[in-house]
Amino acid sequence: MSGNYNMFHVEVLPPKQDAEDLEVRLDRFAARYKRVLDAGYCACITDNAMGNMSFQGSEIIEEYDLPVDGDNVMIHLNTFHSKKVLDDILKSCIDRGIEYLLVISGDGNVRFPKLKPSDLGLQGVSSVTAVELLQYINREYSGVFHNGVAFNPYEPEEEEHEKMMKKIDAGAEFVITQPIIDENTIVDKLIAEIDLPVMVEAWMSKKLHLLSDCVGYDIPEDTEYDPIESLKKLQSNYPSGGVYLAMMNYKRQFNLLSEIGRA
Amino acid sequence: MKIVVCVKQVPGTTEVSIDPETKRLIREGVSIEMNPFDTYALEQGILLKEKHGGELIVLSMGPKRAELTLRESIACGADRGVLLNGRPLGGSDTYATSYILSQGIKKIKDVDLVICGKQAVDGDTAQVGPGIAAHLGWPQVTYVSKFVESGETELKLERMHESGSDLSVVKLPAVLTVLKDVNIPRIPTLKGRLHSRKVDITIWDEKDLETDPEKIGLGGSPTRVVSTRKPDARDKHTIVLKGSASDSARELMKILKSRLEL
Numbered sequence: 001m002s003g004n005y006n007m008f009h010v011e012v013l014p015p016k017q018d019a020e021d022l023e024v025r026l027d028r029f030a031a032r033y034k035r036v037l038d039a040g041y042c043a044c045i046t047d048n049a050m051g052n053m054s055f056q057g058s059e060i061i062e063e064y065d066l067p068v069d070g071d072n073v074m075i076h077l078n079t080f081h082s083k084k085v086l087d088d089i090l091k092s093c094i095d096r097g098i099e100y101l102l103v104i105s106g107d108g109n110v111r112f113p114k115l116k117p118s119d120l121g122l123q124g125v126s127s128v129t130a131v132e133l134l135q136y137i138n139r140e141y142s143g144v145f146h147n148g149v150a151f152n153p154y155e156p157e158e159e160e161h162e163k164m165m166k167k168i169d170a171g172a173e174f175v176i177t178q179p180i181i182d183e184n185t186i187v188d189k190l191i192a193e194i195d196l197p198v199m200v201e202a203w204m205s206k207k208l209h210l211l212s213d214c215v216g217y218d219i220p221e222d223t224e225y226d227p228i229e230s231l232k233k234l235q236s237n238y239p240s241g242g243v244y245l246a247m248m249n250y251k252r253q254f255n256l257l258s259e260i261g262r263a
Numbered sequence: 264m265k266i267v268v269c270v271k272q273v274p275g276t277t278e279v280s281i282d283p284e285t286k287r288l289i290r291e292g293v294s295i296e297m298n299p300f301d302t303y304a305l306e307q308g309i310l311l312k313e314k315h316g317g318e319l320i321v322l323s324m325g326p327k328r329a330e331l332t333l334r335e336s337i338a339c340g341a342d343r344g345v346l347l348n349g350r351p352l353g354g355s356d357t358y359a360t361s362y363i364l365s366q367g368i369k370k371i372k373d374v375d376l377v378i379c380g381k382q383a384v385d386g387d388t389a390q391v392g393p394g395i396a397a398h399l400g401w402p403q404v405t406y407v408s409k410f411v412e413s414g415e416t417e418l419k420l421e422r423m424h425e426s427g428s429d430l431s432v433v434k435l436p437a438v439l440t441v442l443k444d445v446n447i448p449r450i451p452t453l454k455g456r457l458h459s460r461k462v463d464i465t466i467w468d469e470k471d472l473e474t475d476p477e478k479i480g481l482g483g484s485p486t487r488v489v490s491t492r493k494p495d496a497r498d499k500h501t502i503v504l505k506g507s508a509s510d511s512a513r514e515l516m517k518i519l520k521s522r523l524e525l
Contacts, residue, residue: 022456082449085449085450111448
């Protein structure tokens, strides 16, 4: 395992396609991206997160000629692409030296195409999930990328475990969980069982109720939540793994990361 | 090949409401997007241009903000956009709209092919594409589901109809309306999006188009909306069948049979 999975992995959301102030948002993206890299963390760029049509991380890196430094950049890649666009993204990653991918099934949208099994030369499967996409990348781009996968402790445990084993068989090298608050026993079991780096996801928004859909039950809007305290607890509870920071506030929270001293 | 793709800006599909007095769609203050069916027409235009070369022009009639839809089309791969905009054009029904669009196509000149989505999701009439063909006096093929062969002067197409599909051969110039089976529309790239923001959009009004004032706007529209109403809510309710799968299946069959007899 060549990567430094112990550093902070900080999510950077690319601008949406319909942004009216596109240039402003692209500049902001570039500034945040550089800030993450300058701090010695890994910039993790989402792929049409929540089904919102956004620009690809690799194309913004190319357009803005942003630096890529070994394991300091990670691109999310999901199954809602045409085969041509999928290969264009992967080739663009190779050209720019991006080695780390988080391979996920992803969120759809009526405008997004969806990879078909025949696109990836597969027979006998009804749809393309993260497993099939991972198999394809490892087959067609063998040894080029370090591929991670997602783990959802809020799904039925047995099914999620089975999926995880398939992902590992398909060549997953690291795992990032869905957001967990302080600790999670199902994640604990996963860490004890598998021999891969597991990064736990910290929810950095104060609006905890936004996680309701993810965890599968209603979290009241007025729930008090201190993301920085939760981050500290996660670090204390999971000292041997890394932390992935989602929905981070760059104005108020970013500078606190160095004080927390994970990097 | 010179191709014109007609695109329309429509309200987000969940936000459509009707002005009770004018009986017209309320378009102000709602989110807007390109008519989803037009994205397939646009993609087909791009694919044909990639195959044959030539020029792809996107054409729309509407308010100034419809420029956004034209720019989105350019971001995907169209070469330029033409917006037909003018107060006298407002309130046009499908007959007047297709006349105005046909005047735009004549003014663009030397067009080989016009492609439209099968219908717009706000009006749902599916009349504008065929109307353009009628005003131009060109052949038309509607509900195209597949491009079987595309030559410089002739297209072989599969088109859907009530009882299945058939193969149609059409000589150009022609007008087509396409279904969503025809292709998978691409998403604009960042390069394309940035390029599209710098392109000038051509804007023509009723004078540029040399339209007959009797054939445009509300006055030129033979359609009269007498009244509108929401359809009756469907009678639906949920039955939860308890017991084993085979017992539930038997019970379900019994219920379905009784409904069919009714």
